[in-house]
Amino acid sequence: MDLNNKYVLVTGASRGIGRAISKALAGKGAFLILSARTEDLLSEVKKEIITSGGRAEYIACDLARDEDILELFKKIKKDFGKLDILINNAGIAKGGSIVDFPVKDFDRLININLRAPYICCQQALKMMIPAGSGYIINISSVVGIKGYPYQTAYSASKHGITGLTKAIAAEVQENGIRVSMILPGGVDTALVGNTRPDLDKSILLKPEDIANTVLYLLSLPERAMVDQVYIRRSVSKPF
Ligand SMILES: NC(=O)c1ccc[n+]([C@@H]2O[C@H](COP(=O)([O-])OP(=O)(O)OC[C@H]3O[C@@H](n4cnc5c(N)ncnc54)[C@H](OP(=O)(O)O)[C@@H]3O)[C@@H](O)[C@H]2O)c1
Structure with missing residues:
Protein backbone atom coordinates (compact mmCIF):
# COMPACT_ATOMS: atom_id res chain seq x y z
CA MET A 1 0.00 0.00 0.00
CA ASP A 2 1.33 3.44 -0.89
CA LEU A 3 1.23 5.32 2.40
CA ASN A 4 1.49 8.78 0.86
CA ASN A 5 -1.63 10.77 1.73
CA LYS A 6 -3.05 7.95 3.84
CA TYR A 7 -4.60 9.06 7.13
CA VAL A 8 -3.58 6.78 9.98
CA LEU A 9 -4.92 6.80 13.54
CA VAL A 10 -2.57 5.27 16.13
CA THR A 11 -3.94 4.87 19.65
CA GLY A 12 -1.37 4.89 22.43
CA GLY A 18 2.61 3.29 19.44
CA ARG A 19 5.20 6.06 19.32
CA ALA A 20 7.57 3.87 17.24
CA ILE A 21 4.76 2.83 14.86
CA SER A 22 3.72 6.47 14.40
CA LYS A 23 7.22 7.63 13.54
CA ALA A 24 7.79 4.71 11.16
CA LEU A 25 4.55 5.32 9.23
CA ALA A 26 5.12 9.09 9.10
CA GLY A 27 8.55 8.34 7.62
CA LYS A 28 6.78 6.56 4.74
CA GLY A 29 4.59 9.56 3.92
CA ALA A 30 1.42 8.85 5.93
CA PHE A 31 -0.42 11.59 7.82
CA LEU A 32 -0.42 10.52 11.45
CA ILE A 33 -3.33 11.15 13.80
CA LEU A 34 -1.75 10.57 17.20
CA SER A 35 -3.94 9.73 20.16
CA ALA A 36 -3.47 9.00 23.88
CA ARG A 37 -4.23 10.86 27.13
CA THR A 38 -0.94 12.73 27.71
CA GLU A 39 -0.98 15.86 25.55
CA ASP A 40 2.63 16.88 26.38
CA LEU A 41 3.95 13.58 25.03
CA LEU A 42 1.66 13.64 21.97
CA SER A 43 2.86 17.14 21.17
CA GLU A 44 6.46 15.90 21.49
CA VAL A 45 5.82 13.02 19.04
CA LYS A 46 4.09 15.40 16.62
CA LYS A 47 7.10 17.75 16.80
CA GLU A 48 9.55 14.87 16.17
CA ILE A 49 7.55 13.77 13.12
CA ILE A 50 7.29 17.27 11.67
CA THR A 51 10.99 17.96 12.30
CA SER A 52 11.80 14.83 10.27
CA GLY A 53 9.69 16.12 7.38
CA GLY A 54 6.53 14.15 8.17
CA ARG A 55 2.93 15.18 8.84
CA ALA A 56 0.99 14.64 12.06
CA GLU A 57 -1.71 16.00 14.33
CA TYR A 58 -2.76 14.84 17.75
CA ILE A 59 -6.15 14.41 19.39
CA ALA A 60 -6.15 13.57 23.10
CA CYS A 61 -8.58 10.85 24.15
CA ASP A 62 -9.13 8.73 27.26
CA LEU A 63 -10.18 5.32 25.97
CA ALA A 64 -11.95 4.65 29.26
CA ARG A 65 -14.57 7.23 28.23
CA ASP A 66 -16.96 6.36 25.39
CA GLU A 67 -17.71 10.04 24.81
CA ASP A 68 -13.98 10.74 24.26
CA ILE A 69 -13.75 7.96 21.65
CA LEU A 70 -16.85 9.19 19.80
CA GLU A 71 -15.47 12.75 19.85
CA LEU A 72 -12.12 11.50 18.49
CA PHE A 73 -13.79 9.94 15.44
CA LYS A 74 -16.11 12.94 14.99
CA LYS A 75 -13.03 15.19 14.82
CA ILE A 76 -11.26 12.85 12.37
CA LYS A 77 -14.29 12.92 10.07
CA LYS A 78 -14.62 16.70 10.34
CA ASP A 79 -10.91 17.60 10.02
CA PHE A 80 -9.66 14.93 7.60
CA GLY A 81 -12.81 13.54 5.95
CA LYS A 82 -11.54 9.96 6.01
CA LEU A 83 -9.54 7.32 7.87
CA ASP A 84 -7.46 4.88 5.83
CA ILE A 85 -5.69 2.94 8.58
CA LEU A 86 -6.49 2.30 12.25
CA ILE A 87 -3.83 0.90 14.56
CA ASN A 88 -5.47 -0.23 17.81
CA ASN A 89 -2.34 -0.17 19.93
CA ALA A 90 -3.12 1.49 23.29
CA GLY A 91 -3.19 -0.93 26.17
CA ILE A 92 -2.52 -1.42 29.84
CA ALA A 93 -1.24 -4.39 31.83
CA LYS A 94 -1.30 -5.60 35.37
CA GLY A 95 -0.24 -8.97 36.70
CA GLY A 96 -1.18 -10.85 39.83
CA SER A 97 -2.68 -14.07 41.09
CA ILE A 98 -6.27 -14.75 40.00
CA VAL A 99 -7.07 -15.49 43.65
CA ASP A 100 -6.84 -11.91 44.83
CA PHE A 101 -6.74 -9.86 41.58
CA PRO A 102 -9.25 -7.03 42.13
CA VAL A 103 -12.34 -7.29 39.90
CA LYS A 104 -12.22 -3.53 39.33
CA ASP A 105 -8.74 -3.97 37.78
CA PHE A 106 -10.07 -6.80 35.60
CA ASP A 107 -12.83 -4.43 34.41
CA ARG A 108 -10.32 -1.67 33.64
CA LEU A 109 -8.09 -4.00 31.61
CA ILE A 110 -11.07 -5.26 29.62
CA ASN A 111 -12.33 -1.70 29.08
CA ILE A 112 -9.06 -0.27 27.75
CA ASN A 113 -7.69 -3.35 25.96
CA LEU A 114 -10.89 -4.78 24.45
CA ARG A 115 -13.96 -2.58 24.79
CA ALA A 116 -12.22 0.57 23.51
CA PRO A 117 -10.70 -1.14 20.42
CA TYR A 118 -14.16 -2.59 19.71
CA ILE A 119 -15.67 0.90 19.67
CA CYS A 120 -12.72 2.23 17.63
CA CYS A 121 -13.25 -0.54 15.02
CA GLN A 122 -16.98 0.28 14.89
CA GLN A 123 -16.32 3.98 14.36
CA ALA A 124 -13.51 3.43 11.84
CA LEU A 125 -15.62 1.02 9.80
CA LYS A 126 -18.38 3.62 9.53
CA MET A 127 -15.87 5.59 7.41
CA MET A 128 -14.04 2.67 5.76
CA ILE A 129 -17.06 0.67 4.54
CA PRO A 130 -18.55 3.53 2.47
CA ALA A 131 -15.03 4.23 1.12
CA GLY A 132 -14.65 0.56 0.11
CA SER A 133 -11.14 0.35 1.56
CA GLY A 134 -9.17 0.48 4.80
CA TYR A 135 -6.79 -1.44 7.01
CA ILE A 136 -7.20 -2.18 10.73
CA ILE A 137 -4.23 -3.59 12.67
CA ASN A 138 -4.85 -4.70 16.24
CA ILE A 139 -1.96 -5.11 18.66
CA SER A 140 -2.67 -8.26 20.64
CA SER A 141 0.09 -10.20 22.47
CA VAL A 142 1.57 -13.68 22.65
CA VAL A 143 -0.85 -14.08 25.57
CA GLY A 144 -3.66 -13.43 23.06
CA ILE A 145 -3.29 -17.12 22.17
CA LYS A 146 -1.28 -18.51 25.10
CA GLY A 147 -1.93 -18.54 28.82
CA TYR A 148 0.79 -17.47 31.23
CA PRO A 149 0.40 -17.60 35.00
CA TYR A 150 -0.41 -14.38 36.87
CA GLN A 151 -1.69 -12.68 33.71
CA THR A 152 -5.34 -13.78 33.73
CA ALA A 153 -6.99 -10.40 33.18
CA TYR A 154 -4.41 -9.18 30.64
CA ALA A 170 -14.31 -12.20 8.14
CA GLU A 171 -17.16 -9.67 8.14
CA VAL A 172 -15.55 -6.79 6.26
CA GLN A 173 -13.27 -8.52 3.75
CA GLU A 174 -16.06 -8.26 1.16
CA ASN A 175 -16.03 -4.48 1.73
CA GLY A 176 -12.39 -4.26 0.64
CA ILE A 177 -11.13 -3.83 4.20
CA ARG A 178 -8.14 -5.70 5.62
CA VAL A 179 -7.89 -6.62 9.30
CA SER A 180 -4.75 -8.14 10.84
CA MET A 181 -3.23 -8.57 14.25
CA ILE A 182 0.28 -8.59 15.66
CA LEU A 183 1.02 -10.73 18.70
CA PRO A 184 4.27 -9.53 20.27
CA GLY A 185 6.27 -11.12 23.05
CA GLY A 186 8.03 -8.93 25.62
CA VAL A 187 8.91 -5.49 24.24
CA ASP A 188 11.15 -2.98 26.02
CA THR A 189 8.54 -0.42 27.15
CA ALA A 190 7.09 0.76 30.46
CA LEU A 191 4.25 -1.78 30.15
CA VAL A 192 6.35 -4.94 30.25
CA GLY A 193 7.46 -4.13 33.80
CA ASN A 194 3.83 -4.60 34.91
CA THR A 195 3.52 -8.15 33.61
CA ARG A 196 7.07 -9.53 33.29
CA PRO A 197 9.35 -7.70 35.71
CA ASP A 198 11.48 -10.89 35.66
CA LEU A 199 12.59 -10.37 32.03
CA ASP A 200 16.10 -9.11 31.34
CA LYS A 201 15.76 -5.86 29.33
CA SER A 202 18.67 -6.79 27.06
CA ILE A 203 16.74 -9.74 25.56
CA LEU A 204 13.46 -7.89 25.00
CA LEU A 205 12.11 -6.89 21.59
CA LYS A 206 12.32 -3.19 20.75
CA PRO A 207 9.29 -1.02 19.83
CA GLU A 208 10.91 -0.59 16.39
CA ASP A 209 10.58 -4.36 15.79
CA ILE A 210 6.80 -4.02 16.07
CA ALA A 211 6.80 -0.85 13.95
CA ASN A 212 8.70 -2.76 11.24
CA THR A 213 6.10 -5.54 11.44
CA VAL A 214 3.35 -2.97 10.82
CA LEU A 215 5.31 -1.64 7.82
CA TYR A 216 5.64 -5.19 6.52
CA LEU A 217 1.86 -5.83 6.72
CA LEU A 218 1.11 -2.55 4.98
CA SER A 219 3.72 -3.23 2.27
CA LEU A 220 2.02 -6.37 0.97
CA PRO A 221 0.49 -6.23 -2.50
CA GLU A 222 -3.30 -6.56 -3.00
CA ARG A 223 -2.94 -10.27 -3.86
CA ALA A 224 -1.29 -11.16 -0.53
CA MET A 225 -2.75 -11.00 2.97
CA VAL A 226 -1.17 -11.89 6.32
CA ASP A 227 -3.81 -12.35 9.03
CA GLN A 228 -1.47 -12.40 11.99
CA VAL A 229 2.16 -12.05 12.95
CA TYR A 230 3.36 -13.78 16.09
CA ILE A 231 6.66 -12.10 16.95
CA ARG A 232 8.52 -13.38 20.00
CA ARG A 233 11.84 -12.78 21.70
CA SER A 234 14.33 -15.00 19.88
CA VAL A 235 15.44 -16.53 23.22
CA SER A 236 11.89 -17.75 24.03
CA LYS A 237 10.54 -21.16 22.93
CA PRO A 238 9.49 -21.58 19.29
CA PHE A 239 5.74 -21.97 18.62
N1 LIG B 1 5.47 -4.13 25.94
C1 LIG B 1 5.19 -5.41 25.75
O1 LIG B 1 5.91 -6.30 26.22
C2 LIG B 1 3.98 -5.81 24.95
C3 LIG B 1 3.89 -7.14 24.51
C4 LIG B 1 2.79 -7.52 23.77
C5 LIG B 1 1.79 -6.62 23.47
N2 LIG B 1 1.91 -5.33 23.92
C6 LIG B 1 0.81 -4.42 23.61
O2 LIG B 1 1.31 -3.32 22.87
C7 LIG B 1 0.49 -2.18 23.10
C8 LIG B 1 1.36 -0.99 23.46
O3 LIG B 1 2.02 -1.26 24.67
P1 LIG B 1 3.41 -0.59 25.11
O4 LIG B 1 4.27 -1.70 25.54
O5 LIG B 1 3.87 0.37 24.08
O6 LIG B 1 2.92 0.18 26.42
P2 LIG B 1 3.23 1.63 27.02
O7 LIG B 1 4.62 2.05 26.68
O8 LIG B 1 2.81 1.58 28.43
O9 LIG B 1 2.24 2.55 26.19
C9 LIG B 1 0.85 2.42 26.33
C10 LIG B 1 0.15 3.46 25.49
O10 LIG B 1 -1.26 3.33 25.70
C11 LIG B 1 -1.80 4.59 26.07
N3 LIG B 1 -2.93 4.45 26.99
C12 LIG B 1 -2.96 3.78 28.18
N4 LIG B 1 -4.15 3.95 28.79
C13 LIG B 1 -4.89 4.74 27.96
C14 LIG B 1 -6.19 5.29 28.04
N5 LIG B 1 -7.01 5.09 29.10
N6 LIG B 1 -6.63 6.07 27.03
C15 LIG B 1 -5.83 6.33 25.95
N7 LIG B 1 -4.59 5.84 25.83
C16 LIG B 1 -4.12 5.06 26.82
C17 LIG B 1 -0.63 5.32 26.74
O11 LIG B 1 -0.78 6.73 26.64
P3 LIG B 1 -1.21 7.72 27.82
O12 LIG B 1 -0.69 7.15 29.09
O13 LIG B 1 -0.58 9.01 27.40
O14 LIG B 1 -2.69 7.76 27.75
C18 LIG B 1 0.55 4.87 25.90
O15 LIG B 1 0.69 5.67 24.76
C19 LIG B 1 -0.49 -2.59 24.20
O16 LIG B 1 -1.72 -2.96 23.64
C20 LIG B 1 0.17 -3.80 24.82
O17 LIG B 1 -0.76 -4.66 25.44
C21 LIG B 1 2.98 -4.91 24.63
Whole structure:
Protein backbone atom coordinates (compact mmCIF):
# COMPACT_ATOMS: atom_id res chain seq x y z
CA MET A 1 0.00 0.00 0.00
CA ASP A 2 1.33 3.44 -0.89
CA LEU A 3 1.23 5.32 2.40
CA ASN A 4 1.49 8.78 0.86
CA ASN A 5 -1.63 10.77 1.73
CA LYS A 6 -3.05 7.95 3.84
CA TYR A 7 -4.60 9.06 7.13
CA VAL A 8 -3.58 6.78 9.98
CA LEU A 9 -4.92 6.80 13.54
CA VAL A 10 -2.57 5.27 16.13
CA THR A 11 -3.94 4.87 19.65
CA GLY A 12 -1.37 4.89 22.43
CA ALA A 13 0.90 7.04 20.26
CA SER A 14 2.46 8.91 23.18
CA ARG A 15 4.90 6.21 24.28
CA GLY A 16 6.39 2.80 23.61
CA ILE A 17 5.21 0.75 20.63
CA GLY A 18 2.61 3.29 19.44
CA ARG A 19 5.20 6.06 19.32
CA ALA A 20 7.57 3.87 17.24
CA ILE A 21 4.76 2.83 14.86
CA SER A 22 3.72 6.47 14.40
CA LYS A 23 7.22 7.63 13.54
CA ALA A 24 7.79 4.71 11.16
CA LEU A 25 4.55 5.32 9.23
CA ALA A 26 5.12 9.09 9.10
CA GLY A 27 8.55 8.34 7.62
CA LYS A 28 6.78 6.56 4.74
CA GLY A 29 4.59 9.56 3.92
CA ALA A 30 1.42 8.85 5.93
CA PHE A 31 -0.42 11.59 7.82
CA LEU A 32 -0.42 10.52 11.45
CA ILE A 33 -3.33 11.15 13.80
CA LEU A 34 -1.75 10.57 17.20
CA SER A 35 -3.94 9.73 20.16
CA ALA A 36 -3.47 9.00 23.88
CA ARG A 37 -4.23 10.86 27.13
CA THR A 38 -0.94 12.73 27.71
CA GLU A 39 -0.98 15.86 25.55
CA ASP A 40 2.63 16.88 26.38
CA LEU A 41 3.95 13.58 25.03
CA LEU A 42 1.66 13.64 21.97
CA SER A 43 2.86 17.14 21.17
CA GLU A 44 6.46 15.90 21.49
CA VAL A 45 5.82 13.02 19.04
CA LYS A 46 4.09 15.40 16.62
CA LYS A 47 7.10 17.75 16.80
CA GLU A 48 9.55 14.87 16.17
CA ILE A 49 7.55 13.77 13.12
CA ILE A 50 7.29 17.27 11.67
CA THR A 51 10.99 17.96 12.30
CA SER A 52 11.80 14.83 10.27
CA GLY A 53 9.69 16.12 7.38
CA GLY A 54 6.53 14.15 8.17
CA ARG A 55 2.93 15.18 8.84
CA ALA A 56 0.99 14.64 12.06
CA GLU A 57 -1.71 16.00 14.33
CA TYR A 58 -2.76 14.84 17.75
CA ILE A 59 -6.15 14.41 19.39
CA ALA A 60 -6.15 13.57 23.10
CA CYS A 61 -8.58 10.85 24.15
CA ASP A 62 -9.13 8.73 27.26
CA LEU A 63 -10.18 5.32 25.97
CA ALA A 64 -11.95 4.65 29.26
CA ARG A 65 -14.57 7.23 28.23
CA ASP A 66 -16.96 6.36 25.39
CA GLU A 67 -17.71 10.04 24.81
CA ASP A 68 -13.98 10.74 24.26
CA ILE A 69 -13.75 7.96 21.65
CA LEU A 70 -16.85 9.19 19.80
CA GLU A 71 -15.47 12.75 19.85
CA LEU A 72 -12.12 11.50 18.49
CA PHE A 73 -13.79 9.94 15.44
CA LYS A 74 -16.11 12.94 14.99
CA LYS A 75 -13.03 15.19 14.82
CA ILE A 76 -11.26 12.85 12.37
CA LYS A 77 -14.29 12.92 10.07
CA LYS A 78 -14.62 16.70 10.34
CA ASP A 79 -10.91 17.60 10.02
CA PHE A 80 -9.66 14.93 7.60
CA GLY A 81 -12.81 13.54 5.95
CA LYS A 82 -11.54 9.96 6.01
CA LEU A 83 -9.54 7.32 7.87
CA ASP A 84 -7.46 4.88 5.83
CA ILE A 85 -5.69 2.94 8.58
CA LEU A 86 -6.49 2.30 12.25
CA ILE A 87 -3.83 0.90 14.56
CA ASN A 88 -5.47 -0.23 17.81
CA ASN A 89 -2.34 -0.17 19.93
CA ALA A 90 -3.12 1.49 23.29
CA GLY A 91 -3.19 -0.93 26.17
CA ILE A 92 -2.52 -1.42 29.84
CA ALA A 93 -1.24 -4.39 31.83
CA LYS A 94 -1.30 -5.60 35.37
CA GLY A 95 -0.24 -8.97 36.70
CA GLY A 96 -1.18 -10.85 39.83
CA SER A 97 -2.68 -14.07 41.09
CA ILE A 98 -6.27 -14.75 40.00
CA VAL A 99 -7.07 -15.49 43.65
CA ASP A 100 -6.84 -11.91 44.83
CA PHE A 101 -6.74 -9.86 41.58
CA PRO A 102 -9.25 -7.03 42.13
CA VAL A 103 -12.34 -7.29 39.90
CA LYS A 104 -12.22 -3.53 39.33
CA ASP A 105 -8.74 -3.97 37.78
CA PHE A 106 -10.07 -6.80 35.60
CA ASP A 107 -12.83 -4.43 34.41
CA ARG A 108 -10.32 -1.67 33.64
CA LEU A 109 -8.09 -4.00 31.61
CA ILE A 110 -11.07 -5.26 29.62
CA ASN A 111 -12.33 -1.70 29.08
CA ILE A 112 -9.06 -0.27 27.75
CA ASN A 113 -7.69 -3.35 25.96
CA LEU A 114 -10.89 -4.78 24.45
CA ARG A 115 -13.96 -2.58 24.79
CA ALA A 116 -12.22 0.57 23.51
CA PRO A 117 -10.70 -1.14 20.42
CA TYR A 118 -14.16 -2.59 19.71
CA ILE A 119 -15.67 0.90 19.67
CA CYS A 120 -12.72 2.23 17.63
CA CYS A 121 -13.25 -0.54 15.02
CA GLN A 122 -16.98 0.28 14.89
CA GLN A 123 -16.32 3.98 14.36
CA ALA A 124 -13.51 3.43 11.84
CA LEU A 125 -15.62 1.02 9.80
CA LYS A 126 -18.38 3.62 9.53
CA MET A 127 -15.87 5.59 7.41
CA MET A 128 -14.04 2.67 5.76
CA ILE A 129 -17.06 0.67 4.54
CA PRO A 130 -18.55 3.53 2.47
CA ALA A 131 -15.03 4.23 1.12
CA GLY A 132 -14.65 0.56 0.11
CA SER A 133 -11.14 0.35 1.56
CA GLY A 134 -9.17 0.48 4.80
CA TYR A 135 -6.79 -1.44 7.01
CA ILE A 136 -7.20 -2.18 10.73
CA ILE A 137 -4.23 -3.59 12.67
CA ASN A 138 -4.85 -4.70 16.24
CA ILE A 139 -1.96 -5.11 18.66
CA SER A 140 -2.67 -8.26 20.64
CA SER A 141 0.09 -10.20 22.47
CA VAL A 142 1.57 -13.68 22.65
CA VAL A 143 -0.85 -14.08 25.57
CA GLY A 144 -3.66 -13.43 23.06
CA ILE A 145 -3.29 -17.12 22.17
CA LYS A 146 -1.28 -18.51 25.10
CA GLY A 147 -1.93 -18.54 28.82
CA TYR A 148 0.79 -17.47 31.23
CA PRO A 149 0.40 -17.60 35.00
CA TYR A 150 -0.41 -14.38 36.87
CA GLN A 151 -1.69 -12.68 33.71
CA THR A 152 -5.34 -13.78 33.73
CA ALA A 153 -6.99 -10.40 33.18
CA TYR A 154 -4.41 -9.18 30.64
CA SER A 155 -4.52 -12.50 28.79
CA ALA A 156 -8.35 -12.50 28.76
CA SER A 157 -8.35 -9.00 27.27
CA LYS A 158 -5.83 -10.02 24.59
CA HIS A 159 -7.70 -13.25 23.77
CA GLY A 160 -10.68 -10.94 23.31
CA ILE A 161 -8.74 -8.86 20.77
CA THR A 162 -7.88 -12.08 18.95
CA GLY A 163 -11.56 -13.02 18.62
CA LEU A 164 -12.56 -9.48 17.70
CA THR A 165 -9.92 -9.37 14.96
CA LYS A 166 -10.89 -12.73 13.46
CA ALA A 167 -14.62 -11.96 13.35
CA ILE A 168 -14.27 -8.43 11.98
CA ALA A 169 -11.79 -9.62 9.34
CA ALA A 170 -14.31 -12.20 8.14
CA GLU A 171 -17.16 -9.67 8.14
CA VAL A 172 -15.55 -6.79 6.26
CA GLN A 173 -13.27 -8.52 3.75
CA GLU A 174 -16.06 -8.26 1.16
CA ASN A 175 -16.03 -4.48 1.73
CA GLY A 176 -12.39 -4.26 0.64
CA ILE A 177 -11.13 -3.83 4.20
CA ARG A 178 -8.14 -5.70 5.62
CA VAL A 179 -7.89 -6.62 9.30
CA SER A 180 -4.75 -8.14 10.84
CA MET A 181 -3.23 -8.57 14.25
CA ILE A 182 0.28 -8.59 15.66
CA LEU A 183 1.02 -10.73 18.70
CA PRO A 184 4.27 -9.53 20.27
CA GLY A 185 6.27 -11.12 23.05
CA GLY A 186 8.03 -8.93 25.62
CA VAL A 187 8.91 -5.49 24.24
CA ASP A 188 11.15 -2.98 26.02
CA THR A 189 8.54 -0.42 27.15
CA ALA A 190 7.09 0.76 30.46
CA LEU A 191 4.25 -1.78 30.15
CA VAL A 192 6.35 -4.94 30.25
CA GLY A 193 7.46 -4.13 33.80
CA ASN A 194 3.83 -4.60 34.91
CA THR A 195 3.52 -8.15 33.61
CA ARG A 196 7.07 -9.53 33.29
CA PRO A 197 9.35 -7.70 35.71
CA ASP A 198 11.48 -10.89 35.66
CA LEU A 199 12.59 -10.37 32.03
CA ASP A 200 16.10 -9.11 31.34
CA LYS A 201 15.76 -5.86 29.33
CA SER A 202 18.67 -6.79 27.06
CA ILE A 203 16.74 -9.74 25.56
CA LEU A 204 13.46 -7.89 25.00
CA LEU A 205 12.11 -6.89 21.59
CA LYS A 206 12.32 -3.19 20.75
CA PRO A 207 9.29 -1.02 19.83
CA GLU A 208 10.91 -0.59 16.39
CA ASP A 209 10.58 -4.36 15.79
CA ILE A 210 6.80 -4.02 16.07
CA ALA A 211 6.80 -0.85 13.95
CA ASN A 212 8.70 -2.76 11.24
CA THR A 213 6.10 -5.54 11.44
CA VAL A 214 3.35 -2.97 10.82
CA LEU A 215 5.31 -1.64 7.82
CA TYR A 216 5.64 -5.19 6.52
CA LEU A 217 1.86 -5.83 6.72
CA LEU A 218 1.11 -2.55 4.98
CA SER A 219 3.72 -3.23 2.27
CA LEU A 220 2.02 -6.37 0.97
CA PRO A 221 0.49 -6.23 -2.50
CA GLU A 222 -3.30 -6.56 -3.00
CA ARG A 223 -2.94 -10.27 -3.86
CA ALA A 224 -1.29 -11.16 -0.53
CA MET A 225 -2.75 -11.00 2.97
CA VAL A 226 -1.17 -11.89 6.32
CA ASP A 227 -3.81 -12.35 9.03
CA GLN A 228 -1.47 -12.40 11.99
CA VAL A 229 2.16 -12.05 12.95
CA TYR A 230 3.36 -13.78 16.09
CA ILE A 231 6.66 -12.10 16.95
CA ARG A 232 8.52 -13.38 20.00
CA ARG A 233 11.84 -12.78 21.70
CA SER A 234 14.33 -15.00 19.88
CA VAL A 235 15.44 -16.53 23.22
CA SER A 236 11.89 -17.75 24.03
CA LYS A 237 10.54 -21.16 22.93
CA PRO A 238 9.49 -21.58 19.29
CA PHE A 239 5.74 -21.97 18.62
N1 LIG B 1 5.47 -4.13 25.94
C1 LIG B 1 5.19 -5.41 25.75
O1 LIG B 1 5.91 -6.30 26.22
C2 LIG B 1 3.98 -5.81 24.95
C3 LIG B 1 3.89 -7.14 24.51
C4 LIG B 1 2.79 -7.52 23.77
C5 LIG B 1 1.79 -6.62 23.47
N2 LIG B 1 1.91 -5.33 23.92
C6 LIG B 1 0.81 -4.42 23.61
O2 LIG B 1 1.31 -3.32 22.87
C7 LIG B 1 0.49 -2.18 23.10
C8 LIG B 1 1.36 -0.99 23.46
O3 LIG B 1 2.02 -1.26 24.67
P1 LIG B 1 3.41 -0.59 25.11
O4 LIG B 1 4.27 -1.70 25.54
O5 LIG B 1 3.87 0.37 24.08
O6 LIG B 1 2.92 0.18 26.42
P2 LIG B 1 3.23 1.63 27.02
O7 LIG B 1 4.62 2.05 26.68
O8 LIG B 1 2.81 1.58 28.43
O9 LIG B 1 2.24 2.55 26.19
C9 LIG B 1 0.85 2.42 26.33
C10 LIG B 1 0.15 3.46 25.49
O10 LIG B 1 -1.26 3.33 25.70
C11 LIG B 1 -1.80 4.59 26.07
N3 LIG B 1 -2.93 4.45 26.99
C12 LIG B 1 -2.96 3.78 28.18
N4 LIG B 1 -4.15 3.95 28.79
C13 LIG B 1 -4.89 4.74 27.96
C14 LIG B 1 -6.19 5.29 28.04
N5 LIG B 1 -7.01 5.09 29.10
N6 LIG B 1 -6.63 6.07 27.03
C15 LIG B 1 -5.83 6.33 25.95
N7 LIG B 1 -4.59 5.84 25.83
C16 LIG B 1 -4.12 5.06 26.82
C17 LIG B 1 -0.63 5.32 26.74
O11 LIG B 1 -0.78 6.73 26.64
P3 LIG B 1 -1.21 7.72 27.82
O12 LIG B 1 -0.69 7.15 29.09
O13 LIG B 1 -0.58 9.01 27.40
O14 LIG B 1 -2.69 7.76 27.75
C18 LIG B 1 0.55 4.87 25.90
O15 LIG B 1 0.69 5.67 24.76
C19 LIG B 1 -0.49 -2.59 24.20
O16 LIG B 1 -1.72 -2.96 23.64
C20 LIG B 1 0.17 -3.80 24.82
O17 LIG B 1 -0.76 -4.66 25.44
C21 LIG B 1 2.98 -4.91 24.63
